[in-house]
Amino acid sequence: MSTTLYEKIGGQATLEKVVDDFHKRILGDSSLSGFFSNTDMEKQRNHQIAFFSLIMDGPKDYQGRSMDKTHSGMNLQQPHFDAIAKHLSAAMASSGVSSDDTKAALERVEKLKGAILNK
Numbered sequence: 001m002s003t004t005l006y007e008k009i010g011g012q013a014t015l016e017k018v019v020d021d022f023h024k025r026i027l028g029d030s031s032l033s034g035f036f037s038n039t040d041m042e043k044q045r046n047h048q049i050a051f052f053s054l055i056m057d058g059p060k061d062y063q064g065r066s067m068d069k070t071h072s073g074m075n076l077q078q079p080h081f082d083a084i085a086k087h088l089s090a091a092m093a094s095s096g097v098s099s100d101d102t103k104a105a106l107e108r109v110e111k112l113k114g115a116i117l118n119k
Contacts, residue, residue, distance in 0.1 A: 005104055006058030009097045019048045021091035031083055035074060055108045067115035076117050085109060
């Protein structure tokens with residue numbers, strides 16, 4: 001039986017660590033923090049964990065909106081997407097995720113870029 005990316009990275013416990021670190025990084029980045037100024041970060045944390053679980057072939061508990069609806073009207077641009085990817089990569093590395101598994105996760109996020117940037 002093959003192992004999912006979710007299992008490879010360490011499952012729920014690792015995703016929670018990744019998202020907590022990821023949020024610290026994006027909230028500390030002045031180019032991104034403004035996008036979250038009116039966001040309930042605990043709710044965002046739960047959505048993000050469930051979303052990453054979904055795209056990494058873990059439990060399918062994500063109940064949020066589609067990426068295009070979620071990011072509609074935010075005017076996100078390529079530099080924002082690149083900064084998010086950089087912070088996600090760093091958060092995964094600091095949470096003990098291998099470089100290969102981090103690369104695989106970022107490839108899945110990259111496939112969503114058009115919807116996230118509404119392009």
